Amino acid sequence: MATMALPTEVSQNTTAKSCRFCGASLEKTFIDLGMSPLCETYPSVAELNRGEMFYPLHVFVCAKCFLVQLEEFESPENIFSDYLYFSSYSDSWLKHCENYTTQMIERFGLGLKNFVVEVASNDGYLLQYFVKKGVPVLGIEPASNVAKVAEEKGVPTLNRFFGVQLAFELVSQGKTADLIAGNNVLAQVPDLNDFVEGLKLLLKPQGVLTLEFPSLLKLIELNEFDTIYHEHFSYFSLLATINILQAHGLKVFDVEELATHGGSLRVYACRVEDTTHALQPSVEALLQLEKKSGLDTIAAYEGFARQVKETKFALLDFLLSAAKEGKTVAGYGAPGKSATLLHYCGIGKDLIQYTVDRSPHKQGRVLPGTHIPIFHPDRIRETKPDYVIILPWNLKDEITQQLQFIREWGGRFVVPIPKVAVY
Numbered sequence: 043m044a045t046m047a048l049p050t051e052v053s054q055n056t057t058a059k060s061c062r063f064c065g066a067s068l069e070k071t072f073i074d075l076g077m078s079p080l081c082e083t084y085p086s087v088a089e090l091n092r093g094e095m096f097y098p099l100h101v102f103v104c105a106k107c108f109l110v111q112l113e114e115f116e117s118p119e120n121i122f123s124d125y126l127y128f129s130s131y132s133d134s135w136l137k138h139c140e141n142y143t144t145q146m147i148e149r150f151g152l153g154l155k156n157f158v159v160e161v162a163s164n165d166g167y168l169l170q171y172f173v174k175k176g177v178p179v180l181g182i183e184p185a186s187n188v189a190k191v192a193e194e195k196g197v198p199t200l201n202r203f204f205g206v207q208l209a210f211e212l213v214s215q216g217k218t219a220d221l222i223a224g225n226n227v228l229a230q231v232p233d234l235n236d237f238v239e240g241l242k243l244l245l246k247p248q249g250v251l252t253l254e255f256p257s258l259l260k261l262i263e264l265n266e267f268d269t270i271y272h273e274h275f276s277y278f279s280l281l282a283t284i285n286i287l288q289a290h291g292l293k294v295f296d297v298e299e300l301a302t303h304g305g306s307l308r309v310y311a312c313r314v315e316d317t318t319h320a321l322q323p324s325v326e327a328l329l330q331l332e333k334k335s336g337l338d339t340i341a342a343y344e345g346f347a348r349q350v351k352e353t354k355f356a357l358l359d360f361l362l363s364a365a366k367e368g369k370t371v372a373g374y375g376a377p378g379k380s381a382t383l384l385h386y387c388g389i390g391k392d393l394i395q396y397t398v399d400r401s402p403h404k405q406g407r408v409l410p411g412t413h414i415p416i417f418h419p420d421r422i423r424e425t426k427p428d429y430v431i432i433l434p435w436n437l438k439d440e441i442t443q444q445l446q447f448i449r450e451w452g453g454r455f456v457v458p459i460p461k462v463a464v465y
């Protein structure tokens with residue numbers, strides 16, 4: 043029997059994969075999580091009978107520069123123009139941002155005469171603290187609904203995508219930055235080289251760039267596969283980050299390991315020719331740790347898929363037993379990462395009856411794909427579920443504390459990652 047030729051479009055998609063940083067062809071799979079809907083698109087009740095687009099979550103690792111990455115398949119405009127993630131809804135995250143502000147002001151002596159820019163500034167959750175201290179700021183945020191909220195709080199915000207073009211425009215207006223902050227944005231940039239080049243252009247000769255992003259080492263060690271979703275195009279080790287920044291005339295002079303988002307890195311960089319910032323020993327220490335874990339060899343990236351599959355089976359075992367025993371399971375939170383977890387594991391309304399979220403923008407909607415309904419957190423007190431599964435497991439301490447009242451009816455918490463834990 044003759045083999046049918048694949049349609050041109052499909053064969054092009056499977057052959058034209060190249061690294062978004064170095065351009066080498068992508069052949070090594072890091073993990074293939076199957077098909078998933080766009081995770082920050084929460085359908086409303088009126089949209090329940092419509093179809094939803096699913097996209098592949100196939101992650102590759104570049105054998106040349108070790109950048110772990112997804113292919114780009116949806117235009118960033120479609121993903122981010124009406125983004126429902128309002129950063130300001132987590133207490134611990136806001137505390138983190140306030141601390142960052144204090145640290146930066148003290149360490150780099152920022153004041154009234156300086157200028158702080160944040161790329162992907164969301165609803166002004168971070169810059170509001172600089173505004174309070176009188177430091178001039180500019181937020182850059184592509185999602186118009188979120189940018190509007192920032193403006194209303196008194197955080198000047200440009201509703202644009204950031205890259206070389208916008209950096210040129212700002213520089214030509216005399217706007218260069220003493221500090222540029224990029225929190226959890228690097229992963230979401232489709233044109234990585236244009237973005238990083240833009241950061242360099244916008245930076246004053248002695249300016250500082252800080253980038254925060256989830257650590258790839260932690261992602262592997264702590265099995266955080268649900269942090270892989272379509273909005274995250276790239277996953278960074280310090281090793282890969284140093285190479286990328288260096289290619290654009292920037293050098294890393296300090297790095298901190300943070301507990302946020304399941305283990306993040308905060309990288310401090312400046313222009314390569316800038317000698318005012320001394321190289322801290324933390325950089326070499328973390329590089330050695332990454333090398334010890336083999337992140338500079340392709341072998342370290344293999345084996346991740348196996349541990350992820352084990353987690354899926356354990357979570358399904360737990361949920362199926364609970365369902366058979368007639369126990370009720372509610373979710374807490376509707377984070378983007380829940381879409382990956384639920385789709386990869388094949389979990390629907392039959393296993394988790396509903397979830398709740400503090401964000402009023404998500405309440406009354408449903409989770410993408412699974413259509414698990416999202417309610418106000420009061421629903422938990424009203425329905426007294428036997429188990430509450432914490433979907434944003436990175437906030438488990440905060441959420442467990444807020445929800446201690448479930449103990450009144452013998453309720454228990456479930457955390458799916460790194461390993462299924464019931465307590």
Ligand SMILES: [Zn+2]
Binds near residue numbers: 061064066108
């Ligand atoms: Zn590469």
